[in-house]
Amino acid sequence: MTLKLRPLADRVIVEPVERDETFAGGALVLPETAKEKPQQGFILAAGPGRLDEAGARIALEVHVGDRVLYAKYSGTEIKIDDKKVLIFRETDILAVVES
Secondary structure, eight states: OOOOOOOOTTEEEEEEOOOOOEETTEEOOOOGGGSOOOOEEEEEEEOOOEEOTTSOEEOOSOOTTOEEEEOTTOSEEEEETTEEEEEEEGGGEEEEOOO
16 A cells, blocks of 8 residues: 555554454354444554654654554544545554564
């Protein structure tokens, strides 16, 4: 996916990772409204970082390609090329998933 967005300051663009909806004993199809929002995703783009009071740039702790956990209802969801992505601040990221 070629991303045509450049996040500003301490914002990141995350592609949510959909959880598997397969259950033991057979497949159950859930309507979109009943599914929980994913809380994990991969960072597709990251801004340069925020500025402190003195004007110095504070770099982000996350990087493009990191798999992250984020708060359930954080961020702004947008569609790019029929793909849902989230834009939110680095402070909405709860953890980086280590492999």
